């Protein structure tokens with residue numbers, strides 16, 4: 112009975128592996144030896160304290176350890192401070208039917224009444240020797256509820272143990288923390304997870320080879336629960352190719368602003384068995400690649416077909432929307448940590464992305480303003496039919512036909528629809544070319560303008576403008592009008608945001624108010640502003656990203672630091688490995 116192999120607790124058809132193989136004794140709890148030593152020693156030596164704080168990442172065994180502690184305390188045949196996991200008391204705790212163990216999810220029952228009701232029962236007797244209260248996500252308790260809990264912790268009944276579990280110990284009231292013994296759970300090492308999965312495979316007679324187990328360990332990222340869920344998933348689908356959810360439906364819905372399709376795609380994925388948090392995490396990882404492929408392709412680590420697919424979605428979404436998706440999903444991931452119904456958070460996030468009018472965030476407000484501006488600008492622009500020549504046939508500047516690098520969705524880059532001449536707008540004195548302007552400007556060559564635009568104008572603009580203009584190329588100049596090409600329509604439309612700032616940077620540099628025409632040239636690859644002297648190349652993005660980049664120029668530094676900021680926001684504590 113002293114072996115440490117996991118024992119299935121209930122085998123009823125399709126029960127998830129992580130439920131079937133939840134450790135039932137301290138000896139089965141993996142990767143938290145320091146916690147096991149402390150708890151088992153306390154039970155054995157009768158040195159139990161009345162309140163414990165278990166902190167650590169999700170899926171590392173906090174509530175499992177709390178239940179094992181309850182078993183060990185009430186076990187009819189304890190062995191060396193560990194539970195037998197077979198007596199009536201142990202079995203009742205496993206089944207969740209024991210009257211000695213009271214569990215509360217503080218994320219959903221966080222009011223003062225919940226706590227009062229529960230702690231009032233603490234004074235009543237209990238069938239077993241010890242009554243164990245397990246409060247999960249205890250940092251979610253309201254202030255009043257925390258105060259009520261504190262009161263009980265100050266004078267706990269002799270036969271009661273509180274186990275407060277949290278992913279975020281810093282949010283627990285310091286007065287509560289100080290009354291607990293704090294045990295920190297750690298992410299579980301790859302080797303430990305691997306041996307756990309091999310043991311589970313043996314015990315359950317699963318048809319899983321080493322490659323499958325290695326993949327599950329990778330997907331588990333330090334969490335036994337996630338690793339076992341991943342193994343479930345891998346075995347169910349039978350192949351490694353299914354280790355990632357398929358997000359093309361979701362991308363399609365976002366590109367076409369179709370909320371119904373977005374919700375359908377999400378429902379499909381959850382029906383395939385993907386956990387909502389896992390989905391959000393994987394989607395965020397893909398969106399991050401989409402973002403990097405546009406902003407700094409050499410930093411993106413998507414490969415082969417994925418790279419083509421994701422750059423294709425990127426060119427349809429455009430940088431501004433990609434950033435908003437990245438931020439919105441990141442926020443949803445944080446909210447999901449404490450939400451009782453996690454899939455709802457993801458659904459709401461998707462609908463907000465598609466219908467910004469439902470969103471009150473700054474980014475959404477910005478998107479709404481842009482929409483209104485666009486709607487307002489069109490009729491104004493139409494009468495002054497000089498708008499016509501501003502739009503050149505796509506690709507006319509580079510010579511290369513607008514061959515999309517992939518056969519994917521990017522192949523449908525729409526021809527630029529008639530739109531307002533984005534630049535001068537209603538600014539004062541924007542009449543094209545006063546006498547002085549014309550004479551000064553006449554001396555400038557296209558090369559001059561291009562160089563000064565890239566070297567001096569762009570660095571003078573706001574960060575968001577730099578991010579966009581990194582993709583731009585000055586392609587013609589006739590002394591008064593300047594044509595600037597961008598790789599896609601979405602980016603071209605976003606020039607409305609930066610028009611004002613760019614205009615003043617241009618004026619500062621050239622002392623002239625040029626008319627700027629924005630055009631779309633899909634042969635430009637987002638993120639790698641190709642050297643202007645060369646015709647745009649129809650090569651796939653991975654080539655053009657890798658072989659030469661305008662290395663080290665100021666705008667790429669800005670992009671990198673912005674990417675870094677976003678990445679650290681999305682993946683706190685992550686380090687870039689390149």
Ligand SMILES: [Zn+2]
Pocket residue numbers: 182185186187188189194195196197198199200201
């Ligand atoms: Zn027992």
